[in-house]
Structure formats: structure tokens, C-alpha cells
Amino acid sequence: GLRWAAHYGWEEAMDLGMTSATIGILVAVLGGLFLIKRSTEKGQTQFITSFKDLPDELRSGLMPKNKRYHMGQETVSSSSIDPFVLHLAIIAFVIGVAYWLTNMLTAFIPSVSIPLFSVAFVLGLIFQSINRRIHADDYIDQRVMERIGGTATDFLVAIGIASINITVVIDYAVPLILLFVFGILWAYFLFRFIGPNIFQEYWLEKSLFGWGWSTGTVAMGLALLRIVDPELKSKTPEDYALAYIGVAPVDIIIVTFTPILFSLGFTWIIPVVLLLISALIVAIYKYTGLWGKNHKQQM
Incomplete structure (x- = not known):
């Protein structure tokens, strides 16, 4: 929309x-x-x-x-960074890069509007693939990611209905x-x-x-x-x-x-x-x- x-x-x-x-x-x-x-x-x-x-x-x-059940596991020590903040930062990083890249592509090709969702989705797949290759995915808990996604969806629905x-x-x-x-x-x-x-x-x-x-x-x-x-x-x-x-x-x-x-x-x-x-x-x-x-x- x-x-x-x-x-x-x-x-x-x-x-x-x-x-x-x-x-x-x-x-x-x-x-x-x-x-x-x-x-x-x-x-x-x-x-x-x-x-x-x-x-x-x-x-x-x-x-x-x-x-x-537990909402997730602590994959890093909270003395260095809170595990929830780490997972939230990963999502924010991918979305931030996708937003920057979308603006760059739009500036180069003004006649074509590239949706942020498409770019973020592709970058997410690339990021996930890189993490698996370097075995960093062991420190990313899927249940925590699901809870963040579920929270975002609930807020999106509530804000959407209100607007x-x-x-x-x-x-x-x-x-x-x-x-x-x-x-x-x-x-x-x-x-x-x-x-x-x-x-x-x-x-x-x-x-x-x-x-x-x-x-x-x-x-x-x-x-x-x-x-x-x-x-x-x-x-x-x-x-x-x-x-x-x-x-x-x-x-x-x-x-x-x-x-x-x-x-x-x-x-x-x-x-x-x-x-x-x-x-x-x-x-x-x-x-x-x-x-x-x-x-x-x-x-």
C-alpha cells in the first residue's frame, strides 16, 4: 500500500x-x-x-x-551483550542495509520502484547463508527470532487496525x-x-x-x-x-x-x-x- x-x-x-x-x-x-x-x-x-x-x-x-516453554536460549554471555539485543540487532542490521540499498537502487533507476520487502528478503537469505558457512548460526536462536517476528506482527496488526x-x-x-x-x-x-x-x-x-x-x-x-x-x-x-x-x-x-x-x-x-x-x-x-x-x- x-x-x-x-x-x-x-x-x-x-x-x-x-x-x-x-x-x-x-x-x-x-x-x-x-x-x-x-x-x-x-x-x-x-x-x-x-x-x-x-x-x-x-x-x-x-x-x-x-x-x-522457554522463549529461547542464551547463545551469548549477557555480560558482553544481552542475547535478545543481539538478535534484534541482527534483524535491524539486515533491514537497515536493505533500506540503504533500496534508496541507492531507486536513485540509480528512478523509473523503477524496488520494494524494501524484496531487497530485505534477499539480503536475509544471503546473511543466513553466510552465517551457516562460518558456523555463526549456532549463536542465533530460531525461537528468539520467531518471538521477535511474532511481536512485530502483533504490533503491525494493532497499528494497522488503528490507522x-x-x-x-x-x-x-x-x-x-x-x-x-x-x-x-x-x-x-x-x-x-x-x-x-x-x-x-x-x-x-x-x-x-x-x-x-x-x-x-x-x-x-x-x-x-x-x-x-x-x-x-x-x-x-x-x-x-x-x-x-x-x-x-x-x-x-x-x-x-x-x-x-x-x-x-x-x-x-x-x-x-x-x-x-x-x-x-x-x-x-x-x-x-x-x-x-x-x-x-x-x-
Whole structure:
């Protein structure tokens, strides 16, 4: 939304973007819980048998004392630097470099607006790769990083809701509702039709993670996954992390070039290209016999 407002003069884009993000998170949580309830009733889940058997902490949001876990481990001595500050500084460093690099690229190529998210994402991957090569990743705790990310997401949602201009939302109510309805139906189509036919095992768990990711955020997908697969035996995060290597460039291309193409009047290029690629993937699955394999046993 900020990019559309700053570079293309669409001042209402930020409010519409915040509204969409808020609705997406609500759909991810409420819709995900509904899908879990339906799936457990049909016996499609592999690791839980009934929605009523879910632990109390998932119902109330409050963790009992015997199930409370540490938010992370101290990877460095607090006498030199606080471990939380270290992890926060790493994130701030990547974002700072990405911000500087984005401004440099914009100055060199003023006709093209490069989104900060895309640059930060690429730099994050490079930084992570370097850390692994020099074995510095041993001192970066993933749970601490997740907590920082979760905190940032909570603040982002709260600030986003508070900053929404209701008048703008009302003015764009019809197109927003149409987009929301289509987005929900598309996400459900992926969950109910595509997922069972392409995933060879644990299709429900993997499709549910995809539902949370596509409608909300990765954190939403992981939260829903932990409900149906508390111990992550389905290896869903690992599978999606591997798959995202191929997905990441597509995400960056979409975020980078969609506003440019839309501003030039080429509104259908990216949707048509993505649909053709999706159809090609389905065709390859069917040709190789992988489409619907073990579907009957899992359904």
C-alpha cells in the first residue's frame, strides 16, 4: 500500500492494504479452526482424533505451568551483550542495509520502484547463508527470532487496525468484498482440491499450513499446523522451507513488477502467466501419475 501511495499517487492504498491484511489474519484463524473442526469430524487428521480433545491452552490461550516453554536460549554471555539485543540487532542490521540499498537502487533507476520487502528478503537469505558457512548460526536462536517476528506482527496488526480510514474502506467496499470473497474461495480451492491431489502424505496438515500462509502469514500457518500436528511429525515446515526456494523468486517478481505493470495498464499479464504456470504444473503431475496418488486412502 505504501508503495502505491508514494510512487503512483494512490493515497488510499495504505488503508486498503491494512484492511486486507487484517481481514486475512481473521480469515486465517477463524477459517482455519473451522477447517480443523470439520476435518477431525471426518477423520482426516493424522495426529488428533477429535476437536474436543484439543488441549485447554489452545482453547483459552493461557499456558498452564507444566506446559510453559522457554522463549529461547542464551547463545551469548549477557555480560558482553544481552542475547535478545543481539538478535534484534541482527534483524535491524539486515533491514537497515536493505533500506540503504533500496534508496541507492531507486536513485540509480528512478523509473523503477524496488520494494524494501524484496531487497530485505534477499539480503536475509544471503546473511543466513553466510552465517551457516562460518558456523555463526549456532549463536542465533530460531525461537528468539520467531518471538521477535511474532511481536512485530502483533504490533503491525494493532497499528494497522488503528490507522485504517473507515471512510476509504466504505468507498471501496464493493471491490474489497469481491476480492475477499474470491481470495477465500481460491484459498479453500487450494486446500480442498489441490492439496489432497499433490501431497502424497499428510495432505491435511500440509494443506492447512498452506491455508494459514496464503490467507494470513507463515506464523498463522504454523500456529494452525501445531493444533493438528503438535510435535510436527508431518515435517511440513521442512517441506515448505525447501519448496520456498523456488517460490521466493516468484514472490519477489510479483511484488516488484505488479505495481509497474498495473500502472502501465497491463493488468492481466501476471494473473494469466501465473494461471498458465499452475496449469502446467498440474499437467506435469497428471502426466507423471503423481496427481491424486494415494488420494483415496487419505480421503
